Amino acid sequence: MKFFRYFILSIVPLFFLTATYTNTRGQDFNCLDCHENLIQKSVHNEIIECGDCHTDITDEEHIENGGQKVNCGICHTENADLQKTDIHHRLKVGNRAPDCKTCHGTHEIKSPSESTNIVKDYCSKCHTNIVYTNPFHSKAVSKNICAECHNIEEHQTPLNQSVHSKLNCADCHNHIANNLSTHPEGNGLKQAADCYLCHSKIAAEHRESIHGISLREGINEAAQCWDCHGSHDILQVQNEKNKVFPSNLAATCGRCHDDPNFVQKFSMSIKSPGHSYSLSVHGKLVEAGKLDAATCVTCHGVHDIKNRIMPGSRISSFNVPNTCIHCHKEVTEEYKKSIHWIQAKKGVKEAPVCNDCHSEHDIVAINTIQKKEEIRKIQEETCFKCHQDPIIAIRYGLIGNEARNYQDSYHGLAVMRGDTDAALCIDCHGVHKILPKNYPESTVYKSNIITTCQKCHLDATELFAKSYSHISQTASAKNIEDFVKSLYFWLIIIVIGGMVLHNALIFIYEIRKKRKKGKNEITIPRFTKNEVVQHITLLTSFITLAITGFALKYPVSWWAEGLQIFGMSETVRQNIHRIAAIVMIVLSFYHVLYLIVTRRGRDVLLNLIPKLDDARQAVDNILYYLRINKSKPEFDKYDYTEKAEYWALVWGTVVMGITGFILWFPTIVGEWAPVWLIKVSEIVHFYEAILATLAILVWHWFFVIFHPREYPMSFVWIDGKMSLDSYRHHHERHFKKIILQWYKMKSGNMQRKDLKYSTELFLSTFEKHGLNPDEVIQTELNKDPKLRVWLEQEIEGTKSELN
Numbered sequence: 001m002k003f004f005r006y007f008i009l010s011i012v013p014l015f016f017l018t019a020t021y022t023n024t025r026g027q028d029f030n031c032l033d034c035h036e037n038l039i040q041k042s043v044h045n046e047i048i049e050c051g052d053c054h055t056d057i058t059d060e061e062h063i064e065n066g067g068q069k070v071n072c073g074i075c076h077t078e079n080a081d082l083q084k085t086d087i088h089h090r091l092k093v094g095n096r097a098p099d100c101k102t103c104h105g106t107h108e109i110k111s112p113s114e115s116t117n118i119v120k121d122y123c124s125k126c127h128t129n130i131v132y133t134n135p136f137h138s139k140a141v142s143k144n145i146c147a148e149c150h151n152i153e154e155h156q157t158p159l160n161q162s163v164h165s166k167l168n169c170a171d172c173h174n175h176i177a178n179n180l181s182t183h184p185e186g187n188g189l190k191q192a193a194d195c196y197l198c199h200s201k202i203a204a205e206h207r208e209s210i211h212g213i214s215l216r217e218g219i220n221e222a223a224q225c226w227d228c229h230g231s232h233d234i235l236q237v238q239n240e241k242n243k244v245f246p247s248n249l250a251a252t253c254g255r256c257h258d259d260p261n262f263v264q265k266f267s268m269s270i271k272s273p274g275h276s277y278s279l280s281v282h283g284k285l286v287e288a289g290k291l292d293a294a295t296c297v298t299c300h301g302v303h304d305i306k307n308r309i310m311p312g313s314r315i316s317s318f319n320v321p322n323t324c325i326h327c328h329k330e331v332t333e334e335y336k337k338s339i340h341w342i343q344a345k346k347g348v349k350e351a352p353v354c355n356d357c358h359s360e361h362d363i364v365a366i367n368t369i370q371k372k373e374e375i376r377k378i379q380e381e382t383c384f385k386c387h388q389d390p391i392i393a394i395r396y397g398l399i400g401n402e403a404r405n406y407q408d409s410y411h412g413l414a415v416m417r418g419d420t421d422a423a424l425c426i427d428c429h430g431v432h433k434i435l436p437k438n439y440p441e442s443t444v445y446k447s448n449i450i451t452t453c454q455k456c457h458l459d460a461t462e463l464f465a466k467s468y469s470h471i472s473q474t475a476s477a478k479n480i481e482d483f484v485k486s487l488y489f490w491l492i493i494i495v496i497g498g499m500v501l502h503n504a505l506i507f508i509y510e511i512r513k514k515r516k517k518g519k520n521e522i523t524i525p526r527f528t529k530n531e532v533v534q535h536i537t538l539l540t541s542f543i544t545l546a547i548t549g550f551a552l553k554y555p556v557s558w559w560a561e562g563l564q565i566f567g568m569s570e571t572v573r574q575n576i577h578r579i580a581a582i583v584m585i586v587l588s589f590y591h592v593l594y595l596i597v598t599r600r601g602r603d604v605l606l607n608l609i610p611k612l613d614d615a616r617q618a619v620d621n622i623l624y625y626l627r628i629n630k631s632k633p634e635f636d637k638y639d640y641t642e643k644a645e646y647w648a649l650v651w652g653t654v655v656m657g658i659t660g661f662i663l664w665f666p667t668i669v670g671e672w673a674p675v676w677l678i679k680v681s682e683i684v685h686f687y688e689a690i691l692a693t694l695a696i697l698v699w700h701w702f703f704v705i706f707h708p709r710e711y712p713m714s715f716v717w718i719d720g721k722m723s724l725d726s727y728r729h730h731h732e733r734h735f736k737k738i739i740l741q742w743y744k745m746k747s748g749n750m751q752r753k754d755l756k757y758s759t760e761l762f763l764s765t766f767e768k769h770g771l772n773p774d775e776v777i778q779t780e781l782n783k784d785p786k787l788r789v790w791l792e793q794e795i796e797g798t799k800s801e802l803n
Contacts, residue, residue: 034063038107072100079137086137090166098126112136127200145180158233171197195225205303210310221262228252246291250274250283253296276361284365299323299360315360318344320353335432339439350392357382372420379415383425402470409468421456428452511712518715522776524727525765527720528600534591535717541584545656546693548577553686581660588653603757607637610647614640634733637758645700652692659685728780736787738762740794742777 031050039045044053051057056068073080083089089097103122104110115121122136146152146169159165170177174194196203206212206225214222228244235242243252254274256262263271270276277283277296285293299315306313314323321341325332335341335354343351357378366374384403386392393400406412406425414422428444435442443452453460453468472478527535551560551573563573595601618640620633638646659681662669666678704714709729716722728735741759744750752760766773781788 039109042107042109043111044109070101076100082137082139087167087171090168102126155232162230162232162234163236164232164234193226193231199225202303209301209303209305210307211305219266221256221266223256227256244297246286246293246295249295249297250277250286270361273361280361280363281365282363294327298326315355317349317353320355324354331432337441338430338432338434339436340434348396350386350395352382352386372424373418375424375426376415379425399471405470411468423456427455507712514712515715518721518723521723521725522766522771523721523723523769525720525761526716526722526727529720530594530600531604532717532720534587534594537583537587539717541580541587542692542696544580545577545584546689548573548580549689550693552577578664581657581664584653585657588657599757600761607758608643608646610643614643634736635731636737637731637734639730641699641703645695648692648695652688655684655688656692659688724776724780734758736790739777739781739787739791742773743791743795746774 035050037045039048039050053070053072053074054067055071055074056062071080083100091097102125110121112118112122118136119127159167164172172193172195174197176183176192207216211223215224230243237244239245240247242248251274254272257268257270258272258274260271262268274296278287282294286295301314304312306315308316310316313319321332321335332354340351340353344353364374364377366378384407387398387403388400390400392398407416411423415424430443433441435445437444437446437449439445440447442448449465450460450462453465457464466473472481547563548568551557551563551568552570554560568576595605617633617635620629621640623629624632662678662681663685669677704710704717705712709726714722737756738759741750741755742763745752745755752763755763763773766776781791
């Protein structure tokens with residue numbers, strides 16, 4: 001078959017040569033009479049005559065009329081047919097597609113086999129840089145072949161609307177077209193499409209970008225042409241549906257740079273830059289239709305994108321001002337006169353450039369209604385960050401407390417309170433052209449400082465201007481300032497300390513007075529000695545846990561630092577905290593046994609069980625203090641406040657014990673536990689500690705210390721005793737139960753051994769202190785007619801039930 005093809009290809013040219021030769025010999029003149037032998041150095045020399053190509057010229061009339069265009073296809077039929085559908089003719093604009101002589105020349109035609117650089121010899125007239133992949137005049141792979149595996153219609157529709165509508169599959173997928181035998185298994189991602197064939201100059205830029213370098217290193221996730229521009233649906237850049245149109249760029253770049261998996265895999269330093277940009281002033285301007293506002297490519301480049309450390313990077317610290325100057329020329333030129341840029345040019349990496357103050361992707365507008373507020377945020381997040389950094393201060397021999405002194409001044413304090421008239425850093429030092437005070441152009445130079453102050457203080461004088469400096473003006477002034485500070489420090493210690501001692505004397509005196517007064521009153525047991533010891537142990541362990549726990553969470557607080565001064569290092573704090581925790585846990589187990597084993601404990605537990613009546617009493621009590629109810633509810637042995645506090649203590653102890661144990665021994669948490677267990681335990685432990693501490697301060701201490709009836713404090717926690725009057729005032733219902741049982745015993749309806757524990761405890765306590773229980777109770781009945789009437793009604797009711 002091949003032999004037959006080559007035979008036909010050889011015979012056809014000879015046939016045409018014979019025909020034209022006969023015609024040439026029919027010319028009645030010699031071309032060389034007027035023309036030189038132009039084809040002497042051509043591959044056609046000695047093979048054809050002039051008339052073989054110029055078949056229309058038969059006489060000398062062509063001198064005036066000219067000749068027709070030569071048809072190379074007379075001999076080169078196959079190439080002529082291929083030329084009609086090659087890439088040049090499909091992409092031609094008007095009639096500018098190259099013809100035979102555009103590439104091969106006219107008379108001095110050289111054989112392609114003699115060329116040592118085909119691209120240079122034949123393509124360099126039009127293409128300064130091109131990749132040569134296929135033989136010239138080669139036949140393209142038919143779409144029908146591609147259609148055997150691919151849905152051509154699916155790709156053809158977007159392709160027809162794209163800038164590549166006149167291209168065939170093989171024009172872009174050139175490598176695949178020439179390696180169909182290994183497609184698709186033998187072709188990698190890099191061979192998917194050959195954009196470099198046409199866009200070679202852009203390809204060269206892309207090859208040296210961070211994307212191109214990453215692709216050469218085998219990182220296939222790096223952006224290729226189609227990742228940004230699309231594949232079959234590439235539109236004109238000016239088309240607003242184009243993926244690289246200004247309003248679409250953030251989303252296009254964000255497909256990779258906002259992808260959490262991509263960011264994590266390649267340890268990208270900035271998270272979600274595309275999303276941040278869309279919220280920035282630049283992003284909002286583009287969204288509003290201002291397409292000349294900065295986009296990703298404005299700062300990073302188009303195809304030559306480089307990271308910060310690559311040579312020629314537009315976003316390196318020393319090139320950022322040159323990038324920003326394209327849009328912000330005036331302010332950048334001002335910045336380049338500042339001390340910040342002077343130091344940056346010297347290689348001081350801490351010297352701020354544009355993005356150190358304004359950030360990169362989430363730049364906010366500062367010319368809005370909230371201008372002062374935005375500037376204040378920049379001031380706190382940028383100016384203070386550097387000018388309060390002790391490392392920078394030590395490294396460059398700075399004082400380091402200027403920003404703190406500003407914050408302590410009226411200006412700083414007023415700004416923090418939201419005053420929009422108070423001076424910010426830029427009001428005195430300038431915005432971009434910031435210079436030290438020893439520079440004559442500086443706004444705080446000695447001859448300029450008064451003018452600077454007078455922007456706000458019209459009557460400002462030289463003394464006034466010097467007084468509001470961040471540092472002391474002279475050594476003597478600093479000595480006076482330090483002396484006054486020390487004087488007032490000790491004055492505060494002495495005066496306030498004296499007041500504390502004075503009031504402590506009064507407080508102790510009142511406590512002793514109340515304690516002495518209570519000894520003359522009839523008292524009843526509220527706590528047993530055992531319960532007093534339990535309460536004091538609980539109190540001590542709880543306060544210790546609170547102090548040592550919050551000292552860890554707030555190590556720089558004044559009281560935590562004070563504890564460190566007195567020797568509470570982290571090791572000491574840790575051990576004290578754990579010992580206190582063990583004490584509380586042991587006490588909790590003992591308390592449970594106490595409630596179960598002892599008669600007193602069972603009585604306490606029984607009376608502490610919440611009942612529905614507690615909720616009603618809580619409502620009635622609130623209504624009473626709101627002056628809606630006229631009578632205060634009568635409470636049993638434990639009211640709703642005491643029950644709520646007790647069970648809250650039980651809950652808090654269990655929660656703190658479990659979470660504390662997990663935090664103490666975190667390695668015991670095995671695979672059986674959810675991944676959030678340790679972290680959630682830490683959160684619960686902290687917030688439960690806050691809840692418990694505040695509950696003690698706000699709830700418990702109010703009823704035992706700050707309540708007007710108890711102030712300066714209740715002594716029950718010390719001796720377990722409570723005056724009969726106080727008990728009746730708050731636990732009248734329980735007292736009535738005791739009287740009723742006492743009456744039943746006196747009337748012979750109940751034996752003393754059958755009395756409830758609380759009633760027996762009351763009676764035995766009276767007897768133990770030399771009091772007759774009958775006389776005490778009778779005295780209470782005589783003093784209180786309402787109590788007496790209640791008892792009589794209960795007696796009558798009991799008799800009615802018996803009858």
